[in-house]
Amino acid sequence: MTSLLDHEALCHVRASIIQRSRGKSSVAAAAYRAAARLTDARTGQTWDYSRKRQVTDSYVMAPAGSAAWVYDREQLWSRVELAEKRRDAQTARELQIAIPRDLPRSAWGAFIGDVGAPYLAAGAVLDVALHEPRAADRGEQPHVHILITVRALDPASPTGFASTRNAAVSALLTSGGSHGGGARGDALKRERERVATIINTHLRATGSKRRADSRSYEARGDPRTPEPPMGEQRVAAVRRRRTHDRRSAVVTGLRETRRIENELIETEKIMALSARGFPRAPARKTREPHQQDYKLGLLKDRFPDAVLSPTIGESLYLVDVRDPRRTRTLLRDGAWVESDDESGTVSLWGPRSQNAAALAEAISASTGYGIDRVERTASAAKPGKTRRKSVVSEDEAISLADKWRRRGFSDVTESPAGVRVGLGGRSRLLDSGDHVDLHGPVSDESLRALASKAAEDWSGSLTLDGPWPAEAQARLWLECQRQGVTLADYTPPPAVAAAWAAESGSVADTATKLRAVRSETAEADLLLGAAAGDVASLKKLEPALRAFVTGHLDDDQRRDLVKADREEIVAVLGEFRSIGATELARQKADRLAGRSWLTEGPAKPGTATPPPAQDAAPVFGRRSTIAD
Structure with missing residues (x-):
């Protein structure tokens, strides 16, 4: 089983063909998957897998109005074999689909029904078998095998099946070459996307925040290495021998490496959520691939349906999820993207940034919240100080944040861009030490906060840094008089x-x-x-x-x-x-x-x-x- 991040649900969809030229029989395949004893009427050969373990359920799904023999597994697949005359005939198609662990057992039937619905509509008969082996981590690994007939039912035929292949079923799984429908593999890609959509629909219905993604690691820009496939027979053979072959040794190594990385990421999350400083992964001398996983994982945990590109992941600097109802993200270019569940908005403020806009759009699409662009409306500074370009150190940010909390402000976040102070509604300020920027409406509370900052940190004086609305200047002067602060170079x-x-x-x-x-x-x-x-x-x-x-x-x-x-x-x-x-x-x-x-x-x-x-x-x- 592939090692997953916290926000990921397993999306494993494998398609295969039961083909005579490779020595395969649909009767044998059905017996093995259903843990049954079946005899092929065409050859007289019997396959007995009734002692096979880990098969918890099996049943046949057929179009409405089908004959009774269709639901008899032995008759069904014997007739399938009789209907095929060629030595290289394809007697059945198969889908093997993993069932996410977050999906409760009570939802498995509906999930399988949704997956099989297009095939039933196309006239195919489905033989379903549920397997529940143990995964490498000793947890559950439920998956379903669906054998699909390649010919439609025909009551007038001696075998009960049509004389030609079911084109509608072929179109669902075959593409490229003489089959049309795009490049080779496009049909299977579409099928994986469809199954992933069904998985996510059922996960949402159960309240899970995990989501499935049908794309490959490479297509997602994910540096993880995919595991080589490990079939049940190979796994069983390794367990019997109690020694690894080459492939199982590689898979075991990949899983152990990923387990250690996951433990490290979890430790970093705990550190970030409890730290007084910047809520981000600790800096390292070398940039390791899973640092991006860590930050993207925080956002994916909060917004499981958001589509976050690798470019957005690379632009993340800080992700603050300490408040369960608010998410604050600082990008490397100084732009902020904030989601607030109480107001139902995604706020975008700071420098204009394409990555910030893309992140805001992704969160908005995931939550349904509107996007609010909060502009900088005013700035003030300690007299004689020019704006610096360097970032605020962590120690300075902690000190500034502590002062704001002592002044009675609780919505305070430290960051390398300065200390963000929420003032209610759309008003907020960013304190970088010798400068304070006001964003959103210049509220009375923001002016009181600015004056108290000047009284405590700037020796009781401040100066306007850049243009201010005339009405806001007058209100600031009045607030300064109340707190004994001098507003330099201003005559009311x-x-x-x-x-x-x-x-x-x-x-x-x-x-x-x-x-x-x-x-x-x-x-x-x-x-x-x-x-x-x-x-x-x-x-x-x-x-x-x-x-x-x-x-x-x-x-x-x-x-x-x-x-x-x-x-x-x-x-x-x-x-x-x-x-x-x-x-x-x-x-x-x-x-x-x-x-x-x-x-x-x-x-x-x-x-x-x-x-x-x-x-x-x-x-x-x-x-x-x-x-x-």
């Missing part, structure tokens, strides 16, 4: 400057109000602490509130106050200050009169200064909620 129009003045005034007023709220909250916390007996909180209170706690409230009222919520205290803090100020004024008047109630005691023996007048009733009575 008077209307934009006035808008910032109004916005900054509103911001300042809002900040003042916020500071006042924070101050009131802090005072409320101190008041609650002082009422609970905390001396430090009492000392920090402003005099009016301190007088309210110490001079106006009794012990029970303080206990009630402690039970109140902070929000309730903030709401009546002004009233508490007013009561405290009244208490301070009373204490000052008492001190001037020489009869301080709090410190000096009564002015005259035997008399006492009365408590504060109750016409200004305390806000807190003997209850835990604020009085109305």
Whole structure:
């Protein structure tokens, strides 16, 4: 069995002829393939393969209305042999077709029916046999043998078959020379393409992402070497001898080499999907053929129906499939092709590239997504820096990407062209260190991202690099003012400057109000602490509130106050200050009169200064909620 990549399904279609001149008999062929015991009525010879293993099913398919004898295998092929008079007669044609492992057993019947449908329509009888031997990797290797009659049924004939060959069947499998239908081998090529199409249709129906390709390795531009054919008899003989012949030794070597290469590719995939750096195969000193397999394999795994030419494969630099819903591909010329399952689009951006356009078309044809060409709309740079031509190193890309993630951006991809940052929708930017390119709509988020980049990495200043839409320049200047960034060599129009003045005034007023709220909250916390007996909180209170706690409230009222919520205290803090100020004024008047109630005691023996007048009733009575 040929070693396959992850995205490949086995496409093995072999056609052969059962011919008397080569000592072949259609009865013997049917007996061997069906593991049956059959006797040829023409010669009286019996073939017994009933002990043959690995044959799991066999049956006959015939056009509608066929006679009952057609479904008797021994009668069928005996009549076929009787119908042929020549010693070099071709008595049957055969197709041997591999069944992909991803195709469930329940779908095999429908698959075989689709393969045999054109032959039944042409009037042929098909003898089907399913074989399930073990492959070299000890896995399943199911395949089907289909013996095809070369004459149409004719009830008027003594043998039951027409006196002439079935031209419709011959046209399906024969071409070149006197047969017409194109160059020699064209018919078989068309048949292999048809079978591959049927395989892929059934694989799609089962949800498999593997696909069959009927083309040769050479036609695909694939450097792999095809294996020499190994028939069941040769394999059985090698197993009996327990030693290799020349061909089996070559095949075993090819399979072992491919197994090691596949393991290496799988390791590289795991490394790429878990790496923090560029998600690509590790660089090697020499370019090995399967590096192309690796990158194309990532795309084929994601887009199994995409037709990717060798030219596209050679142009790939980076393939990022870490997000199961998005695929990002960077080509060697700096162009990007991105597929997004959420939006249903294939985005094409960066330098214009024929290979990128071809890749976008292939993905679009595979997925049905539309193609969106995202143009570069603006660029900015660190003042004094010119655009460099060299690529971004992996260490620098990782550092830049980490900074973007710390700024709160999650859609970040490192690449040699710079760090790609997705900003939602069609907007994105490419950060190459000292330059940032904006692609797609210049959104508010992209301007905030650019300003934050300048504030952190460019010493709080940036300059426009190339033309910008006038409206976008004004919005960028406003965003720079908000983040404290200088936009070099730009003077805003008077209307934009006035808008910032109004916005900054509103911001300042809002900040003042916020500071006042924070101050009131802090005072409320101190008041609650002082009422609970905390001396430090009492000392920090402003005099009016301190007088309210110490001079106006009794012990029970303080206990009630402690039970109140902070929000309730903030709401009546002004009233508490007013009561405290009244208490301070009373204490000052008492001190001037020489009869301080709090410190000096009564002015005259035997008399006492009365408590504060109750016409200004305390806000807190003997209850835990604020009085109305």
